[in-house]
Amino acid sequence: MQARRTAGNLTEIVLPEPSPSADDEVMHWPSHMGKGGTRLCALDEGLLLGITQGSLHRPTRIAAEQPSCLVNLCFVVDGEIGAEPEAPLPALRGGAGVAFAWLLPQTTSTTELSQCHRLAAIDLSVSREFVQGWAETWQLSLPDAWRRAVEGRDVPLIETGGMPPAALGHARQLIGQAGETPLQRLRRESMALELLSEYLFARVEAQRRTPAGRQLAPIELERALDAASRLAGRLEDPPGINEIAREVGLSGSRLKLAFRQLFGCGVYGYVKALRLEAARCALIEGQQVKSAALSVGYTKAGHFARQFRDRFGIAPGRYGA
Template identity: 30%
Template sequence: MPNQRRSTMQVSFSAPDIHELFAERRARQEPAFAADLNEQVIHFPEKICDGWLRRLQLRPGMEMVMQNFHFRDALSLAIQEKGNISLLRFGFGITGETNGKIAGQNREIQFRAKHFAVGFTTDADTGTIEYARGQQNLLATYLDLDTLNTLIGQQLEYLPKELGQALAGQPMPLYLQTGRMTPAMEFVTQQVIHCPYQGLTKRLYLEGKVLELLALSLHQIAEEASTSTQKKTLKASDIEQIHHASEILLSNLEAPPSLMELSRLVSLNDYKLKIGFRQVFGTTVFGYLYQHRMQRAQALLAAGERSVSAVAELVGYTNLSAFSTAFKRKFGLSPNSYKQRR
């Protein structure tokens, strides 16, 4: 069985270890697996964590995984995973933080909330993963390279260079791109987590979201690459102030400051603020505010405890018609229709 230490648990997992832990659950008559035709839920043994992993096979070559874990202590896992050597994985951090290192690769990988990662390894994955104490929520999607090739067609020039090389059959031991999630990515991940459908409708809906997340991820990688030279003009202190500006907006959705007021509050001129938002968040200041206002409005309407007019005021709209127009542009439904469907 895995070796354990009290302060930071060091666990080395092999296939027999995992089988033994799940066998213990079965012996106690605790269900470890629940599944239907296209969906499987794995409840993890308490020696690892409290939580579950939900795996959905959307179509051949396309899979989605949702992880919901709670670690009572910081946990370090030694991993060895073979197979699935031609899968492109793109993951999105919802809560928590992990750090990892792939054996033979001189590179540390950090993955935390509100960040995404796109990549794959063409060899067996071995190394370590360290999980911080507390809640860990992650959404990951997988596409095999044949499926991705079918989607991309002959347009490899539009992909990040390393990914295009891998699809063209060139040897590539490791491909990994990371970045901060845009508001659009955050919004789509929440749509996935709160998917309202079942059966075939659910599968088709989630297939569309996988493609949407793929498009958003590749677009963001391309945007960051194209603006890498410009980014050098932003100092670390500038980027810190851009994040501070975003926090001010999120704390004041009902009555946000004007662009000039926001510039003054974070001690950046309005030009640098606008450029900074595009480079850090992939959208304008207004676009960032709009995305989060709509996300908040959706959550409030889904809760069903407030009227449409009250929700509009809470997210900063004094004109109900303007709020309805903005909401319908985002979700395809009026606020009243959305609330009634919930």
């Protein structure tokens, strides 16, 4: 990675294009940005995977060239990220649980990284042909914006969507996948493909369950995604529906509708699913059942065990054993 600091908080970087036969390219952030970096990995199927994690000393803006004719997705796992493509494209912003998707010609875009103790995000680039082939394999109709983009009829594609709780939990596991042995790279590739499929299935379902007469305004969806990010950071003691709705400037009824359209569940269902996914990840990392339950706000072991078993079909004490 070539990086240079320019005026203010703007850092210009040039990202290499990894070769499928090469080792991962690990790019460490300059010291003025913080501590962390990005791992780039070229996978089979024409997938380019980037895993970013670290901590930032101050808000930072990164200007970088985007590859042409690729669908680029960014999954925000922790922290907050904003994207500012060249005009007239709209800016995108979101925290944990938010995903961006865009299709750009060769151009420069600016990414804003907020000051935070923990930033984690996954970038995934795939060809339009890959997305179209995915839809044909599963015999699914892509959402309108995706279909226009992959057919080349309406470029660029800009979309902000929410990750279902299962996808967010999956993304957290992918963040922790390191190593460069063939088996480890194959594991990363499998997990990246699964994450992409989870997101695309979610977007297909979101369109299916959104009647034309009940479309939400973009600002309402943006505020609902803000609410989802806030809830993801407060799992131990989440606010009530009306409280979180007031925080983001929505009515309780519009927030419920937005969650149904974005995630296919209500606000309480979303929090419950997030809690169980976070507990599942904690168990995989080796935490004891009691510790995992308490970390996401469960104070009664029996209640946690029942809900965990109902969702995953196995008792938490046997999970990851």
